[in-house]
Amino acid sequence: MKKTLLLIFLAFLFSSCEEFQTRKISSEEILVEETRDFNWHEVDQYPAFAECRNISEVEAAKTCFGNKVSQYFFSRLEAKQPVVTSEIDDTLYLYLKISEKGIPAIDSMEIDSLVLEQLPDIRTWLVQSVDSLPKIYPATKRGIPVKTTFRMPVVIKAE
Template identity: 75%
Template sequence: MKKILLIICLLAFTSCDYFEKRKISSEEILSEETRELNWHEVDQYPAFEECRNVMESKAAKACFGNKVASYFYARLEAKQPVVTEALDDTLYLYLRISEKGIPAIDSMEVDSLIVQQLPEIRTWLGQSVDSLPKIYPATKRGIPVITTFKMPVVIKAE
């Protein structure tokens, strides 16, 4: 009987390790969350006042892009540039929106023909960006983040 009691006690003491719970530190949780997040997408795109109530991701992005494009085209059209030969080309503007909602041109891909015909195009686009209305920044998990958009700007002149 004592042998059976001794064996049961030994089994009880050695099997307690199976019930021990592993504690996970907050650093481990943060590290795991960071690995799982898709850092190339935001939860909410930057928005102008009239686009803030659009909740669906693609529609919100389209609303923002369309508003920026229409604003740029209106500003460029007001300049009434004069060209010596017809233009039908696209330049690419990399528009950066800071975590505070401040727009800036990150870079531009401009064909040399456009620059030759419209030497002030960079200045005009810079002025257009500087005068954009208030922008609410993009968010990721409720935190404002920096975003960059590649925006095509079609230049047609005759």
């Protein structure tokens, strides 16, 4: 009886050890799983000026940044007071790139030929406006600064 009980105990002991084995996961498997679930088109924190930096909600921070950039561009372009020969009511698009160091630059512009005809210096004015933006804190993804690009509409109205 003791031998039978000892045999059953040993059989149970050896078979149950397999249940306690842990499976090793390689770093490549972890990387593949992380990148599959990773959204590369969104950031955790948008670029921000000092006034917008303490806003924790993503959409509110994005709105604050966009509004501050728009206000700044409006004030810079309004100060130019260009003279036009015909009325302009158009929207141009500016692709604003913010580097991982917070440095703004114009990636590209979509400007209608009629606007360029009436305001030949508009490109220069936009570049000057971007170059003189106040300090920008870069966007972050998982705590790491990343570069971002924004498509910004600029409404041009002149009479």
